[in-house]
Amino acid sequence: MSDNSGLTLFLDGEEVGFTRGESIFQVSERHQKDIPTLCYDERLEAFGACRLCIVELEGARYPVASCTTKAEPGMRVTSKSGRLEMHRRVLLEMVVSENREVDVNELAGYASQEMTTLVDRYDARTGRFAGGKSGTSRADDPNPFILRDYEQCISCYRCVRVCAEQEGDYAISVMNRGFDTQITTEFGGLLVDSACTFCGQCIQTCPTGALADIKALRAKDVEEPVEKTRSICPYCGVGCAVDIMTKGDRIVGIQPAMDGPANEGALCVKGQFAFDFVHHPDRLKTPFVRNDHGQLVPASWDEALDKAAAGLLAAVNEHGRHSLYAVASGRAPNEAGFLMQKLVRAGLGTSYIDNCSRA
Amino acid sequence: MAQTNQQLIAEYASQEAPLLPLLHAFHERDGYLSEEALRATSDGLKIPIAELFGTVTFYHHFAREPGGHLAPRVCTGFICRMNGAEELLESLDGATGMPCSGRCDEPIPVLRGKQTLVGTSADALEPRDTPVPPPSADGVEECVFAHIRDPARKTLEGYRATGGYVALERAVRAMTPEELISVIDDSGLAGRGGAGFPTGRKLRAVLDAEGGPKTVVCNADEGEPGCFKDRALMDHDPHALLEGMALACVATGAERAFIYLRYEYPETDAGLAVAIAETEAAGILGDDAFGSGRRIKIYLRRGAGAYICGEETSLLNSLEGAHPFPRNRPPYPVTHGYEGTPTAVNNVETLSSLPPIVANGAEWYRDLGMGEHAGTKVISLSGDVNRPGNYEVPLGLPLSELIEQWAGGIRNGYAIQAVTMAGLSGGFLAGDDLDVTLDEASIRSKGSFLGAGGIMVFDETRHMIEVAHSAMEFFAEESCGKCFPCRIGTQRLTERLAGDAGPADFTMWLDEVADLNLTMKETSACGLGQAAPLITESLVRYFPEVVRAHVAGRLDDE
Numbered sequence A: 001m002s003d004n005s006g007l008t009l010f011l012d013g014e015e016v017g018f019t020r021g022e023s024i025f026q027v028s029e030r031h032q033k034d035i036p037t038l039c040y041d042e043r044l045e046a047f048g049a050c051r052l053c054i055v056e057l058e059g060a061r062y063p064v065a066s067c068t069t070k071a072e073p074g075m076r077v078t079s080k081s082g083r084l085e086m087h088r089r090v091l092l093e094m095v096v097s098e099n100r101e102v103d104v105n106e107l108a109g110y111a112s113q114e115m116t117t118l119v120d121r122y123d124a125r126t127g128r129f130a131g132g133k134s135g136t137s138r139a140d141d142p143n144p145f146i147l148r149d150y151e152q153c154i155s156c157y158r159c160v161r162v163c164a165e166q167e168g169d170y171a172i173s174v175m176n177r178g179f180d181t182q183i184t185t186e187f188g189g190l191l192v193d194s195a196c197t198f199c200g201q202c203i204q205t206c207p208t209g210a211l212a213d214i215k216a217l218r219a220k221d222v223e224e225p226v227e228k229t230r231s232i233c234p235y236c237g238v239g240c241a242v243d244i245m246t247k248g249d250r251i252v253g254i255q256p257a258m259d260g261p262a263n264e265g266a267l268c269v270k271g272q273f274a275f276d277f278v279h280h281p282d283r284l285k286t287p288f289v290r291n292d293h294g295q296l297v298p299a300s301w302d303e304a305l306d307k308a309a310a311g312l313l314a315a316v317n318e319h320g321r322h323s324l325y326a327v328a329s330g331r332a333p334n335e336a337g338f339l340m341q342k343l344v345r346a347g348l349g350t351s352y353i354d355n356c357s358r359a
Numbered sequence B: 001m002a003q004t005n006q007q008l009i010a011e012y013a014s015q016e017a018p019l020l021p022l023l024h025a026f027h028e029r030d031g032y033l034s035e036e037a038l039r040a041t042s043d044g045l046k047i048p049i050a051e052l053f054g055t056v057t058f059y060h061h062f063a064r065e066p067g068g069h070l071a072p073r074v075c076t077g078f079i080c081r082m083n084g085a086e087e088l089l090e091s092l093d094g095a096t097g098m099p100c101s102g103r104c105d106e107p108i109p110v111l112r113g114k115q116t117l118v119g120t121s122a123d124a125l126e127p128r129d130t131p132v133p134p135p136s137a138d139g140v141e142e143c144v145f146a147h148i149r150d151p152a153r154k155t156l157e158g159y160r161a162t163g164g165y166v167a168l169e170r171a172v173r174a175m176t177p178e179e180l181i182s183v184i185d186d187s188g189l190a191g192r193g194g195a196g197f198p199t200g201r202k203l204r205a206v207l208d209a210e211g212g213p214k215t216v217v218c219n220a221d222e223g224e225p226g227c228f229k230d231r232a233l234m235d236h237d238p239h240a241l242l243e244g245m246a247l248a249c250v251a252t253g254a255e256r257a258f259i260y261l262r263y264e265y266p267e268t269d270a271g272l273a274v275a276i277a278e279t280e281a282a283g284i285l286g287d288d289a290f291g292s293g294r295r296i297k298i299y300l301r302r303g304a305g306a307y308i309c310g311e312e313t314s315l316l317n318s319l320e321g322a323h324p325f326p327r328n329r330p331p332y333p334v335t336h337g338y339e340g341t342p343t344a345v346n347n348v349e350t351l352s353s354l355p356p357i358v359a360n361g362a363e364w365y366r367d368l369g370m371g372e373h374a375g376t377k378v379i380s381l382s383g384d385v386n387r388p389g390n391y392e393v394p395l396g397l398p399l400s401e402l403i404e405q406w407a408g409g410i411r412n413g414y415a416i417q418a419v420t421m422a423g424l425s426g427g428f429l430a431g432d433d434l435d436v437t438l439d440e441a442s443i444r445s446k447g448s449f450l451g452a453g454g455i456m457v458f459d460e461t462r463h464m465i466e467v468a469h470s471a472m473e474f475f476a477e478e479s480c481g482k483c484f485p486c487r488i489g490t491q492r493l494t495e496r497l498a499g500d501a502g503p504a505d506f507t508m509w510l511d512e513v514a515d516l517n518l519t520m521k522e523t524s525a526c527g528l529g530q531a532a533p534l535i536t537e538s539l540v541r542y543f544p545e546v547v548r549a550h551v552a553g554r555l556d557d558e
Helices: A024-030 A082-098 A114-121 A158-167 A201-205 A269-273 A301-319 A334-348 B005-013 B019-030 B035-045 B049-058 B078-082 B085-091 B156-161 B166-174 B177-187 B199-208 B229-236 B238-252 B266-281 B312-320 B348-360 B362-366 B399-406 B440-444 B464-478 B484-498 B506-523 B527-531 B533-542 B544-557
Strands: A008-011 A014-017 A054-057 A076-078 A146-148 A173-175 A182-184 A211-213 A226-232 A241-247 A250-256 A288-290 A296-298 A326-328 A353-355 B073-075 B096-098 B108-112 B115-119 B215-220 B256-261 B286-289 B294-302 B343-347 B376-383 B389-394 B416-420 B428-430 B454-459
Touching: A008 A024, A024 A054, A054 A082, A082 A114, A082 B484, A082 B506, A146 A201, A158 A201, A173 B049, A182 B049, A201 A211, A201 A250, A250 A269, A288 A301, A326 A334, A334 A353, B005 B019, B005 B035, B019 B035, B019 B294, B019 B312, B035 B049, B073 B085, B078 B085, B078 B376, B078 B464, B085 B096, B085 B108, B115 B266, B156 B238, B156 B266, B166 B238, B166 B348, B177 B199, B177 B238, B177 B348, B177 B362, B199 B238, B199 B343, B215 B238, B215 B312, B215 B348, B229 B238, B229 B266, B229 B348, B229 B376, B238 B256, B238 B266, B238 B294, B238 B343, B238 B348, B256 B266, B256 B312, B266 B294, B312 B343, B343 B348, B348 B362, B376 B399, B389 B399, B399 B416, B399 B454, B416 B464, B428 B533, B464 B484, B464 B533, B464 B544, B484 B506, B484 B527, B484 B533, B506 B527, B506 B533, B506 B544, B527 B533, B533 B544
Parallel strands: A008 A076, A326 A353, B073 B096, B215 B256, B215 B343, B256 B294, B376 B454
Antiparallel strands: A008 A014, A054 A076, A146 A211, A173 A182, A226 A241, A241 A250, A288 A296, B073 B108, B108 B115, B286 B294, B376 B389, B416 B428, B416 B454
């Protein structure tokens, strides 16, 4: 391996260190340069589409995209200048000119405000470069999760790349070329007929809300502000970190935590979209036990546990300890799984224990 | 019996660069690319179906409806429009247009499957051989055209009778890569496809690059409007190209080479296939070149209609079967090219220049140029001149001399109004700036470049807004859609030249166009987006009054 010690370049006149393989963009991020970008997602391979992250490089005739340019020793980089800011503003004016709307609801997705924020930072709602609009929305796609509003699409291909690079699903791709470019599935069909697993990763990386969370947007007209609460997805033992979005006392949506140590922004369809049970009228809120007439009635935990213990004991007494078989939930974390086998082995005296993932 | 899906897949799956030939096989067998064929391809070559579908839609010529393969495609490039292409398109059943298809020195080409017909009306279309280049003026000595007018030259026998494969045999038997490269270095040869990178340096970079196998790729995707030189070279002197590629293989240590040929040249495809088979049968190329034990295998691959595939990294993606977006550079193909291996990508004319350079020496080649300029350049001259065609000129020749003396001057006695440079990519030259010599230094001093050497001539009767509009429309249609400035900018400039959109106030119109030009030029990811604004920039520079009238005309319409 090459020696990484002592590598430096000059960033806006200041000598800074870097590691071999880092891009100029990554080095600049570490130094809070706040370089604008729309096609960059740190989890994905740098793509170089939006050109907003251009920087000036001494000796180069034109600016270079900092995301796709590797840092080299001795480079002299300018991250902000009149020329760069002019180009960035023109690029954002161009982007605004191809879309129908600039403002989208924050419930649309994790990154959905990126374009709006940049457009406002660069004061780019000038109405210049007016002309044809790009993208054809797929309002006919009946899936209940992912809104495919391509009229808002700016062809940054983050969705296509996250689907391929992060998920390995390759459900979506790019069709046609130039201004007719369109995000598509195989043969232009519906998501449900494609390799899509509805993990929602495309929604969360979309910087314009073109791909949006249909379930979260149900609450867009609710007046209260969105609050986010960090938690852990309850579905399986992986422990994906999520931000639970609430308005008032109701959960309105889930966003993956980009800094979640187990998932780094990833979620599956259940963690992403299956939260309706929380407020569902049929949801069980207390244990139920059968009364003498065989009817289920609400009970306290003590009553319910006593009843269960009595039932298990009766079975052991009548049929022996190996008449029992326990299946631990795949949703349980290691600690709960440990306690379960402890109960079964030490308490009930059998080793018939398994996990629902293989049972 | 037509081959089954499985037979076709089995035939191609084990080959190098299998996707394009397999798709062409389905396209020709079924007359279109059916969903079934694409699903079979996806399974057979392990390409995700969504990705394969997207990639197929990128190309102009893959038909997705039955019968589409044989439906006529009429060239609606610049020069053909001047010759009535739009009327011809109207009069042909089921015909669609295609961008400049590289026959600007002939009547309008119509492509039907694997055959090209030419003519100006639906009832008078005929196959016709590629025109032989007109003789050089005053017998000026040529390099790549020296033997091209000899009809026997396209056969192996005829090629050998005029000195062919002598250079290769010497290189294979008696020269080290270093010796070969130093001859090329000394000749001053630079890339003739447009970028002008010194050829010796490129070959040395591949030779010196770590890793392998090394690869040579011939860029024969001659898609630049107004360029038709490579087709003449390949049709009339195919062995010169093969010998040049083989020399590049010796210089770099490569054992495999690809020709990436544009879809619109089906006759060239057939001719090259014959030439490759002849050389392999004769033991010149193949597994044991000249009995030396050296393997030099040339594969012929046909594109499917995409200008951007002439950009070398886009070409490599296309060859690999990936979506043909250009790659980010660095790394460059000399270290990370075809399938990530060190690859020399060179143009047809560059490679065809190698055999005479190696045979006759570096000094001979240098001296072909005028003054301090080394060597020659083939210019594809078309438009309003009396003798359009390919001319191999000494670098440094005055443009006016080419037009007046070599090509017989402007048609119908009109005055010249403007020319394009580098096909379209160099924008226009007009007025006093027509007083240039044909070499990069002179043309770059006017803000343009010589590039691949396509020059289209427009006389004083041509409407420059219309010319500029159809140029920008071409770039918009061919923009790959990856980077924002090119994808949106080419569209906005096209709309402004069409008069469909943009400010009605002249000053505001100029401001918008200037901002688009500058941002496209300085921030686009590849040459397409960087070059397209040269059209509008030079239009405004040379024809401000025409532009003013165009913008004012919009105001009148409203």
